[in-house]
Amino acid sequence: MKPMKILLADDHAIVRHLITHSIVELGLPSPHETADGAETLNRIQKAAQEERPYDLVFLDWNMDGLDGFEVLTACRANPKLANMAIVMLTAESEQHMVLKAIKAGATSYITKPFTAKRIQQTLIEMGAWKKDHPHDI
Numbered sequence: 001m002k003p004m005k006i007l008l009a010d011d012h013a014i015v016r017h018l019i020t021h022s023i024v025e026l027g028l029p030s031p032h033e034t035a036d037g038a039e040t041l042n043r044i045q046k047a048a049q050e051e052r053p054y055d056l057v058f059l060d061w062n063m064d065g066l067d068g069f070e071v072l073t074a075c076r077a078n079p080k081l082a083n084m085a086i087v088m089l090t091a092e093s094e095q096h097m098v099l100k101a102i103k104a105g106a107t108s109y110i111t112k113p114f115t116a117k118r119i120q121q122t123l124i125e126m127g128a129w130k131k132d133h134p135h136d137i
Contacts, residue, residue: 002127004055005047006031009040009071010089011063015112019058019089022119031058037066041074048080056126058110061090061101069104076105085126089114 006023008031010016016033023031032054034040040059047053057075061068068088075081085107090097093111101109107129108122 002130003029004123004127004130005029005052007034007040007043007047007054007057008032009034009037009057009063009068010060011035012060015060015089018116019119022116023123025116026120026123028123036064037068037071039065040068041066041071044071044075044081044084045078048078048084053081054084055130056085056087056123058087058089059106061088061092061097069101072101072106073104083130085129087122087126 006028008016008019020030032043034043040063044054044057059068059071068090072086072088075084075086086105087108087110088101088106089110089112091112098109108125110118110122
């Protein structure tokens with residue numbers, strides 16, 4: 001699998017640890033981590049301004065500051081971030097919530113609790129998605 005620059009945004013340290021472990025197990029570099037929405041959006045925007053955008057963001061829906069949905073909509077409003085894969089992570093499994101995220105531009109959606117296998121499957125899917133959506137910065 002081609003290396004990806006990944007940001008992992010979740011307010012729970014144990015979730016970040018589990019996802020990081022799944023990422024590293026596939027031979028990918030450890031992701032950058034954030035714990036609140038404002039910090040997450042700041043890191044995403046800064047990386048794009050420096051022309052080193054993230055390839056993939058795992059984004060928790062329920063975080064302090066800005067929530068993940070607000071971060072998602074802000075990212076999708078920025079043309080420089082159009083080709084960044086965003087995977088929403090949430091306990092919100094109701095169909096209308098999933099549809100809301102997908103309509104707003106989420107690339108994929110994972111409900112909690114999840115397995116390491118599900119994270120790895122998503123990483124593989126996002127790697128394939130990235131081949132079709134290279135950075136255009």
